[in-house]
């Protein structure tokens with residue numbers, strides 16, 4: 001553990017000086033309370049207007065009256081800017097690419113057009129029944145899919161609730177249950193790619209396989225993430241399935257159409273069919289629609305966008321109600337024979353021709369309306385490579401990676417209905433405005449091993465607030481959650497992809513409830529903390545989250561933007577804090593360069609009371625030791641249990657050599673997974689004897705260590721406000737740089753002197769201040785070296 005007494009004696013003057021700087025920051029520095037940082041103020045997101053006025057605003061977009069009424073009933077009194085711009089194309093049914101900062105209401109940019117289409121049809125014909133999927137909405141994460149479902153469900157007009165059924169299809173939940181849901185013939189399906197593909201490909205769900213190709217609207221939320229290479233190969237397969245089958249179904253005799261429940265395709269044949277186009281999909285991917293689409297630029301503004309109505313005029317509505325095409329076995333076999341034989345080249349040639357024909361036919365028959373959304377769609381990623389890096393790469397003969405243009409990639413992947421999609425991009429009008437205006441970004445610079453301490457400090461500092469902490473790994477989430485629970489700072493819940501889906505949703509729900517309590521002041525001073533991986537970075541909308549803490553530096557600018565976007569939503573204030581270790585600096589600078597579109601600006605430091613910090617440090621260190629010892633015994637227990645079971649199952653007898661070998665393993669590094677895997681069955685079997693001897697003793701020893709640590713930690717906790725280090729402070733690079741900044745400007749120097757003099761009016765020698773200045777410049781030089 002760091003010995004603060006030593007640091008204090010070495011940096012006595014600096015401590016005093018830092019203390020004074022801290023005083024200039026206007027914090028109460030009482031022994032018991034941590035400084036109170038500026039409270040996040042909640043602003044009313046939307047101006048208060050009358051219901052009548054609100055209705056008029058929505059109706060100005062020529063939307064169904066029932067839908068406008070439902071929006072107002074849900075307190076959506078007027079559209080946000082991105083909604084207003086995208087709704088101006090409501091009745092044109094054009095393809096749209098919608099890009100706006102996080103938390104600006106992009107969900108309704110596709111939710112309203114989808115519902116408007118359905119509500120208008122129902123308003124025209126009250127007896128109409130859909131009985132087919134009209135819109136498919138794809139989301140990268142399960143939680144987001146469920147959130148979108150709730151959001152859209154909430155604005156379905158009450159009178160049409162029975163007819164417009166919204167159904168989430170996500171992984172991690174009972175597939176049988178989801179098949180049951182599908183048997184109710186939902187109108188809007190919101191899905192994650194993996195599960196949807198499983199239902200189409202593995203389970204051959206007839207409703208999906210027959211209806212998906214006939215959808216009217218396809219939405220990709222968080223599209224840049226969805227089409228990223230290496231992610232969601234199922235999405236690409238699904239898209240190929242939808243596009244190919246759409247043409248096929250339409251080409252076939254419409255007279256053969258049957259109701260979905262009557263369809264009973266030969267499953268074996270159907271599987272072959274699916275396999276066939278799955279194999280062909282690489283060819284499909286390459287060519288489809290690309291040549292028609294003008295290469296998009298990385299930065300497109302509205303003025304650059306040509307009018308994008310379809311060449312044949314505005315597309316009419318495609319009604320696929322009850323349309324199911326019988327599976328034509330003979331035809332398929334014939335085709336299979338045709339494509340199954342022949343060389344690779346001829347196959348490729350044929351598939352290219354096929355694709356071109358297919359693309360033409362697809363257009364002629366009426367394509368699907370695509371709506372694509374994200375906050376980072378048009379981000380200029382070229383800033384990731386600095387001119388310095390470029391030079392270095394050139395010298396070393398390394399080819400620069402091609403600039404990734406998400407929009408271009410989208411155009412290649414998707415078959416838009418019209419020549420070009422309508423691009424509505426509000427992220428690009430001002431390079432400095434990638435982040436919501438109401439978001440405050442700050443940083444704490446510390447060593448890697450001090451991150452827990454600063455996290456604890458930060459959370460205590462914002463005790464009764466809602467915070468999301470982002471980590472880069474699941475191990476980190478697990479460790480930090482259990483550490484924070486020992487430290488008893490607020491209520492904390494983990495969220496990561498290795499958790500059971502039920503638990504993930506439960507934790508999210510509990511966090512949301514705790515956030516509402518924080519907002520209403522009913523939390524009793526207990527904060528709400530979600531410790532998560534980037535599975536929660538995109539799209540999650542928890543309105544009153546006031547703070548986001550980057551415990552670890554995000555991998556790229558997109559992730560940073562989305563993580564930050566979990567706060568400061570829809571006009572509310574929010575604060576993000578990056579915990580930066582020296583090794584994070586470079587990556588973080590390059591992230592900021594992409595976000596700002598220019599050279600990095602140093603983030604404002606978070607005010608720290610080093611006096612308070614030093615008081616918390618022993619407690620955090622004790623909790624860390626306790627947590628890691630407990631974790632070690634836990635995993636050893638698991639390991640031993642596994643070995644015991646294996647030995648018993650193997651029913652083997654052991655010789656003495658083996659016993660010694662395993663005793664050593666158990667006594668020393670039992671938990672080494674590598675060793676476990678390498679162990680022979682005989683070695684494994686030796687465990688039942690070792691269990692009675694070394695293993696049990698070893699675990700007993702470990703447990704008593706844990707107990708001791710726990711005791712120590714509990715004692716420390718009770719005496720948390722002990723005075724031992726009350727006069728101490730220590731200097732982090734962050735504090736040193738702040739000190740330098742203060743000293744640099746004359747006015748601040750004067751201020752500092754006044755405050756300093758005020759604090760120690762009798763015995764403050766000017767010379768002491770000078771020593772401080774000298775020290776900090778020396779400190780700075782040392783850092784440079």
Ligand SMILES: Nc1ncnc2c1ncn2[C@@H]1O[C@H](COP(=O)(O)OP(=O)(O)OP(=O)(O)O)[C@@H](O)[C@H]1O
Nearest residue numbers: 076078079080102103104105106107375539541570
């Ligand atoms: N017109 C509106 N008036 C008031 N609140 C709105 C309006 N539209 C959306 N909201 C609210 O704004 C919040 C953010 O909306 P949404 O999740 O759609 O944002 P987003 O732009 O998709 O964010 P992200 O990029 O993080 O996914 C939601 O709580 C939503 O209910």
